[in-house]
Amino acid sequence: MDHLFRRKRVGLLKPLLSLSLVFASFLMIHKLKMSEKDAVGVKHMRDAGWCGSECFSFKKATVETSVENSDSPVPLLDTQRVSNGTPASWDAQVLNCSEDASVRTQDWFRRLDPRFHQFVLHRHCRYFPMLINHPEKCADGEVHLLMVVKSVIEQHDRREAVRKTWGKEHTVDGKKIRTLFLLGSPTTGKDTKNLQKLIEYEDLIYGDILQWDFMDTFFNLTLKEVNFLKWFDIYCPDVQFIFKGDDDVFVNTHNLLELVGFKVEESKEADLFVGDTISKAIPIRNRQSKYYIPKELYDKPYPPYVGGGGFLMSSQLARRLFVVSEDLELYPIDDVFLGMCLQKLHLSPELHPGFRTFGITRRRVSSMNSEPCFYKNLIVVHKLSAQELLKMWSVVHNEELVCALRTSI
Numbered sequence: 001m002d003h004l005f006r007r008k009r010v011g012l013l014k015p016l017l018s019l020s021l022v023f024a025s026f027l028m029i030h031k032l033k034m035s036e037k038d039a040v041g042v043k044h045m046r047d048a049g050w051c052g053s054e055c056f057s058f059k060k061a062t063v064e065t066s067v068e069n070s071d072s073p074v075p076l077l078d079t080q081r082v083s084n085g086t087p088a089s090w091d092a093q094v095l096n097c098s099e100d101a102s103v104r105t106q107d108w109f110r111r112l113d114p115r116f117h118q119f120v121l122h123r124h125c126r127y128f129p130m131l132i133n134h135p136e137k138c139a140d141g142e143v144h145l146l147m148v149v150k151s152v153i154e155q156h157d158r159r160e161a162v163r164k165t166w167g168k169e170h171t172v173d174g175k176k177i178r179t180l181f182l183l184g185s186p187t188t189g190k191d192t193k194n195l196q197k198l199i200e201y202e203d204l205i206y207g208d209i210l211q212w213d214f215m216d217t218f219f220n221l222t223l224k225e226v227n228f229l230k231w232f233d234i235y236c237p238d239v240q241f242i243f244k245g246d247d248d249v250f251v252n253t254h255n256l257l258e259l260v261g262f263k264v265e266e267s268k269e270a271d272l273f274v275g276d277t278i279s280k281a282i283p284i285r286n287r288q289s290k291y292y293i294p295k296e297l298y299d300k301p302y303p304p305y306v307g308g309g310g311f312l313m314s315s316q317l318a319r320r321l322f323v324v325s326e327d328l329e330l331y332p333i334d335d336v337f338l339g340m341c342l343q344k345l346h347l348s349p350e351l352h353p354g355f356r357t358f359g360i361t362r363r364r365v366s367s368m369n370s371e372p373c374f375y376k377n378l379i380v381v382h383k384l385s386a387q388e389l390l391k392m393w394s395v396v397h398n399e400e401l402v403c404a405l406r407t408s409i
């Protein structure tokens, strides 16, 4: 069964960050800042006026005004597009997501595995205030492709590697590529304040982080999905395509752009959703699995869905997904949740062999997993460390690399 081979999720198994790591990251960021006096840092500092306290600090005001209506804590607010065409701005204000006590009285809840209690009790809270926003990201002219990367604060080195490789913001044949990292807030028990300072500093340098005020846990990944869809609907009306992926994948940007080009030629943008599609999967009932779903929570086969490691969609479809997502209850596995949204639109994701979000071969040790010619011919491959990504990128982009044929596997 395909999805038994799902990769482990980013960094969630890591033990608490040691103070020394925080310190090392801080020194690293500082060093980077010193060495990169190119336009990025300087320009961003100079332009920082547009967002001021919006961007760089916890919004005290939000905290104070949060609990005005405690019997309906649902921070659901519609995206209001003002009729003169000015987009609405992020409007989710409710910071304190209190639990839905009515759930506790229900029979199925009493039978439910306690690991899911937290999820179910807070399931109604969907949109959260932003700690770091970039309303200007898509504003300067048409962005062709937006690279959207799920990350967590601690994975600074992975973001660094992505910025230097496939997530590099640049223009290819007049097509603008922009990058954003999606983050939640530090989970309790970690060195919250220092981590928050670090991420604000990192954003000050690169200006590519969106951060929401919900805990960055595995079951909250779907919140990243829905908050991003809403954000995109507000701030990026003219973007054409979105690549969405993890921070530990290799993306062959050239091949990705080529695929986009083909789809445009065939006029297939409207329903475009391509990736490593899994059909006919069923929920995992093995309680040891990270993807375990109890019957009480879901008792049907899954709709076709795409491995969340990396997929491509058109912005037209992203906006439709946003609309239908609002009518669906959150599901703890984010890629399955998107599959449910697609199903609601009567669409199936397209399977493309270039997307290898479950590895090139299922055997982790296979030599193919380190063979540059495969990377040259694929679009997305999981799963690489920051160092492996940097190395593979430079090998694949070395003009002396000779690959005999368009290799297929």
Ligand SMILES: *[C@@H]1O[C@H](CO)[C@@H](O)[C@H](O)[C@H]1NC(C)=O
Pocket (backbone or CB within 6 Å): 067, 070, 096, 097, 098
């Ligand atoms: C959040 O709301 C709940 C119930 O409305 C309240 O008991 C709790 O103290 C609040 N927490 C914070 C941090 O404001």
Ligand SMILES: *[C@@H]1O[C@H](CO)[C@@H](O)[C@H](O)[C@H]1NC(C)=O
Pocket (backbone or CB within 6 Å): 097, 118, 119, 122, 213, 214, 215, 217, 218, 219, 220
């Ligand atoms: C998700 O984040 C919210 C807000 O921080 C928190 O109340 C909730 O417990 C989290 N849910 C899970 C399942 O971790």
